[in-house]
Amino acid sequence: MPDRPSTFFLLWSQTKYQNKIFFRNPMAAFFTLFFPLMIFVVFSLVFGNQEIGYLGVTTAQYYAPSMAVFAAVSATYTNLAVTTAYQRDRGILKRVRGTPLPPAVYLGGKIISAIMIAAMAVLIMMTIGVVFYGVQVYASTLASAAVTFIVGVASFAALGLLIAAVVSSGESATAVTNATLLPLSFFSGVFIVPSDDAPAWLDAVANFFPLKHFVEPFVAAFSPLTVGAGWDWGSLGYMVLWGVIAVVLAIRFFKWEAPVGRGGKSRRRKKDATVT
């Protein structure tokens, strides 16, 4: 086909329209962009923006990057899983599957859009931290912060699609993502500054899942105590591992059509309304 649209053009138009859908969905935009920001502001108020003794950084210096990671993970993991599963329930994925758009381009557009939204959330969070809470940004660790971000959101986007692939409905996607992200955020140093008193098993759980490997190096990149450029190859490699496994499993289990009897009311058009 000579006039076939180029992959690049398709990817870009898919990304743009996924962005549009996100920003026109006030609930998603609120929970992704403002909810983490609110927590950050509340923590800074409640704990006071002073130095956290044993960490040697201020409350804001810790929570701005940690809540930025939380926002980034919400934008990728939670949002991708939930919107994709709901779109499948409503028959939108099936519609897309019936077009010539290559499935990888459709999902690629979703991933790029999610990463763009994550980047925006992180920028907003860090900017507010810097402007209003005296958060310091260090040139020496910016590169490792950026790479940690990219590897982290890519892995969590893959995990989000994996959840979408294995759940049976949008409701269960919401349940699964919340039931995983929220507890892990507590264990992994997102909401609570990690202490040495935590039981070993909790440490083991946190170390097993990828969230800690995202938060820890990202927060470290904004700590004045970090020496050198802040590269944490172990964490990066571990996130890549999770991401690759998630991609493989997501491709293996992805469904374009909701299981029969699922898909909720929205898919059923009223047949009784017939006028003959």
Next chain:
Amino acid sequence: MAVIEVQGLVKHYGEVEAVCGVDLSIDAGEVFALLGPNGAGKSTIVEILEGHRAKTSGSVSVLGYDPAKAGRSYRERIGIVLQETAVEEQLTVKEAIDVYGSMYPKRRKTGELIELVGLGEKTDSRIKALSGGQRRRLELALGIVGDPELVFLDEPTTGFDPSARRQAWSIVENLTSLGKTVLLTTHYMDEAQYLADRVAVIAKGQIVAEGTPDTLGGRETASTLITFQMSGHSIEGLPSNEVTLSENGRVTVRSMDPTGDLHRITGWAIERGVELAGLSVTRPSLEDIYLELIGEGTDA
């Protein structure tokens, strides 16, 4: 040349035998209707042809492709309107047509398409704000935005009011005039009769009759009914064999030679000075034939 060629198509969902040995051959430029009640297996057949579902057995060829294995180049040539579907509600009508249109090598112009489906006033409305019928028309537009050679329409007008249905029909006529092949499913007899060149009546996963709307189920050779009201007269000597008289004096004559029979009956009546009140001559409607074919016939 046949665009769609199906032989011995079978589809089981676990225990449910949804399609039990269907043969179809549909030529380029034809409008073909699968007519049948809910649960007959229409969507199953259509979705197998679209590549959305896997068949259990049989052979299927569409535009020379096996839809189960076909990919992008097949989907560039077909257009699909699913029975149950949705479009991203956050988009406007124009945005949806643009983004779906951008996926195809050929595409119909957004503005013209919006006019064609009668959504001109809704161009910049969010899909969320459209009525059910308007959404369905948008889905029709999305089904043909890639200027497909072959269009699948699964119950395109279910739930429409009569004027929306007329409009949808004119869209299909527009496709026909462009030489497209259309496979549509419906459970409305009048829709099949109006739109289709050929109709297959399907019940319980099997084709029970196939033909043009006029010949379907032997309609053109079926007996004509001549009925009239008689009061106080005997039907003695009425020149026809198949005469029935109901209790309220309604006479029904089943005729294979309506012209001759009518002549003889009116002659007989004039001779005796009898008035044939409410005289009518009717052919069995497609509906009568259809209900009989799908096994829900009532004695009319």
